[in-house]
Amino acid sequence: xxxxxxxxxxxxxxxxxxxxxxxxxxxxxxxxxxxxxxxxxxxxxxxxxxxxxxxxxxxxxxxxxxxxxxxxxxxxxxxxxxxxxxxxxxxxxxxxxxxxxxxxxxxxxxxxxxxxxxxxxxxxxxxxxxxxxxxxxxxxxxxxxxxxxxxxxxxxxxxxxxxxxxxxxxxxxxxxxxxxxxxxxxxxxxxxxxxxxxxxxxxxxxxxxxxxxxxxxxxxxxxxxxxxxxxxxxxxxxxxxxxxxxxxxxxxxxxxxxxxxxxxxxxxxxxxxxxxxxxxxxxxxxxxxxxxxxxxxxxxxxxxxxxxxxxxxxxxxxxxxxxxxxxxxxxxxxxxxxxxxxxxxxxxxxxxxxxxxxxxxxxxxxxxxxxxxxxxxxxxxxxxxxxxxxxxxxxxxxxxxxxxxxxxxxxxxxxxxxxxxxxxxxxxxxxxxxxxxxxxxxxxxxxxxxxxxxxxxxxxxx
Numbered sequence: 092x093x094x095x096x097x098x099x100x101x102x103x104x105x106x107x108x109x110x111x112x113x114x115x116x117x118x119x120x121x122x123x124x125x126x127x128x129x130x131x132x133x134x135x136x137x138x139x140x141x142x143x144x145x146x147x148x149x150x151x152x153x154x155x156x157x158x159x160x161x162x163x164x165x166x167x168x169x170x171x172x173x174x175x176x177x178x179x180x181x182x183x184x185x186x187x188x189x190x191x192x193x194x195x196x197x198x199x200x201x202x203x204x205x206x207x208x209x210x211x212x213x214x215x216x217x218x219x220x221x222x223x224x225x226x227x228x229x230x231x232x233x234x235x236x237x238x239x240x241x242x243x244x245x246x247x248x249x250x251x252x253x254x255x256x257x258x259x260x261x262x263x264x265x266x267x268x269x270x271x272x273x274x275x276x277x278x279x280x281x282x283x284x285x286x287x288x289x290x291x292x293x294x295x296x297x298x299x300x301x302x303x304x305x306x307x308x309x310x311x312x313x314x315x316x317x318x319x320x321x322x323x324x325x326x327x328x329x330x331x332x333x334x335x336x337x338x339x340x341x342x343x344x345x346x347x348x349x350x351x352x353x354x355x356x357x358x359x360x361x362x363x364x365x366x367x368x369x370x371x372x373x374x375x376x377x378x379x380x381x382x383x384x385x386x387x388x389x390x391x392x393x394x395x396x397x398x399x400x401x402x403x404x405x406x407x408x409x410x411x412x413x414x415x416x417x418x419x420x421x422x423x424x425x426x427x428x429x430x431x432x433x434x435x436x437x438x439x440x441x442x443x444x445x446x447x448x449x450x451x452x453x454x455x456x457x458x459x460x461x462x463x464x465x466x467x468x469x470x471x472x473x474x475x476x477x478x479x480x481x482x483x484x485x486x487x488x489x490x491x492x493x494x495x496x497x498x499x500x501x502x503x504x505x506x507x508x509x510x511x512x513x514x515x516x517x518x519x520x521x522x523x524x525x526x527x528x529x530x531x532x533x534x535x536x537x538x539x540x541x542x543x544x545x546x547x548x549x550x551x552x553x
Contacts, residue, residue, distance in 0.1 A: 093338075094192040095243050097251050097315040100269070100324055100336040160215045171212040172232055178208025179236070201240075205233065254309055255327050255335055257302040264326040265304060265353075266292015269338075272326050292324065293362035300353055307349035311339045319345070320419060343417050351413040363416075364408045365442055366434060371398040378433040379446065379457065383521070383531040384468040400456065404432070407450040415449035424448050425507050425533065430467055468531070470501040473521050480552055481516035481534065492551050499545050508539045517552065 093101040156162040161170050182204025183197055190196035209229045213222035246252075264272045271292040295301060308325055320342035327335040343350055353359055361367050374397050380388030391397050417423070423445070430446035446453070446467075457463040476494040494500060503519050510516075515537030520529035541549065 092243070094187060094194070094197065096246065098311075098337040098339055099250075100326070100338040167216055171209065171216060171228070174212040175205050175209035175229075175232055178211075179205035182207070198240075201236070205229075205236070251315070252312060253335065254305055254312070255329060257298065257305050259330050260301045260305070261328045261330055262294050262296045263301055263304050263328070264292055264294050264324065266324055267322060268292055269324055272324065293359065295353070295358060295362075297356065297358045300356055300358055303349050303353050307341075307346050307353070308337070310346040310349050311341065314345075317342070343419050347413065354413040354416045355411075357409075360408055360411075364444065366401060366444070367405050367408055369401065369434075369436065371401045373436050374401060375435045375437055375439075377401075377435075379462060379466050380431055380433075381467045382429045382431070384472070385530055386466055386468075389462045389466040396460075400453065401434075403452040403456050404444075404450065407453050411447070411449045415447060419509070423507065425505060428507075468504075470497065470504055472523055473500050473504070474524055475522050476500055476503050477520045477522065477529070478549070478552060479518050479520075481518050490552055492548055494545075494548060496544070499542075499548065502542055502545055503533075503535070506535070506539060506541070508536065510534065510536055517549070 092099045152162045161167045179201050183200040186200025186203075187193075187197045206229070209232065210222055210225075213225050213228075214220060217225075242248075264275075266272065275294065295304060304325065318340045320340045323339055323341040325337045325339070329335060357367075371394070375392075377391040377397055377400055378388045379391070380386075391400055424447065427445040427447040432444040432446055433441055434444070435441045448454070454463065457467075474495070476499075478492040478494065480489055494503065500521075504521075517535050517537060519533050519535055521531040521533075522529050537549065
């Protein structure tokens with residue numbers, strides 16, 4: 092369905108098993124949260140009912156049917172077509188995965204699987220290998236499956252273009268992770284647990300945000316099958332208690348008109364950046380570091396410094412615009428991709444934040460205190476940058492360019508655009524005096540906009 096229906100919200104099979112089956116839930120360690128006394132009683136009652144029903148059916152069985160695979164004639168078609176359907180789906184799933192969603196290969200998998208399942212079931216039922224005369228039953232099965240398949244492809248139910256009216260939506264989840272939604276929804280039924288910040292996605296209940304997410308949904312339907320951007324789930328909780336879930340690739344730039352008011356809303360910022368609602372007294376420590384350097388992170392533990400830093404971060408977050416909060420890799424600066432802040436609260440819960448250029452008062456405070464130079468990479472700490480081509484066809488011994496000009500080094504550290512892996516890729520390796528090996532690598536695109544001086548250097552790689 093993920094390959095046939097645009098927007099179909101696929102669920103990781105392991106996650107689905109964990110949340111749908113009580114035994115898996117118990118083995119996963121979550122049983123203590125969900126196996127209440129009432130749930131245990133229900134499962135025991137159902138088990139007893141099945142045992143009683145099995146004993147009753149056993150008495151109804153004719154003695155002469157003891158050696159048959161299926162003891163009741165009425166169940167023989169269920170067994171036969173059930174086996175055909177299951178093997179068809181299994182083979183189709185396998186063929187789809189190895190062919191990366193190729194429709195002709197998927198259909199071939201369905202055909203092979205259904206043939207194998209149907210005639211294997213016939214062999215078991217008839218206790219003979221001479222089952223080819225039963226082909227008419229298979230043709231009928233194939234016709235029904237073909238009708239269902241065509242109906243899905245042409246979307247006779249209107250699944251693809253179904254967008255709920257904003258007034259019918261109680262709340263809506265927008266995020267990159269189905270597990271987050273499952274976790275938060277399950278937590279509703281656990282005493283003492285409420286919806287909370289959980290990395291991966293956010294719930295929206297504000298009427299304006301719900302309206303804008305339905306606009307975003309319609310924007311994504313304008314160009315079906317487009318796979319630009321990052322995968323996102325949109326899951327509506329409707330006023331009748333039911334859910335409507337979809338999964339798309341979201342290009343923030345293309346859908347900016349709908350995303351901008353969402354990203355700039357207080358509801359979104361409170362969910363994405365808990366520091367907005369966090370009292371400084373609840374913060375245990377704050378760590379500031381940079382993945383590009385061997386420097387040790389700075390850790391703030393003094394209550395006054397934590398108070399000052401948290402106040403500035405909260406203010407910068409509230410002032411940040413949509414353009415400054417975009418999450419796509421091509422829209423993020425090199426600083427925010429590598430520099431980070433970790434905040435641990437009194438309950439030992441850690442939240443990670445990117446250190447963005449938009450956090451002007453935070454950066455000014457770090458520089459004023461000397462923490463910026465202490466924890467983050469400075470351009471002058473790079474002695475030189477070595478550039479080389481990337482790609483499967485590139486000879487490892489091909490030309491390498493050494494950049495020592497401080498202005499070009501700073502440009503290579505700061506320039507950032509959307510990566511298109513169809514373009515020529517260049518590896519930039521940054522070297523410093525304290526390490527014989529490069530301490531930081533980044534990939535740049537040959538088609539980015541460079542200064543004339545840097546462009547001349549890059550031409551030497553061609």
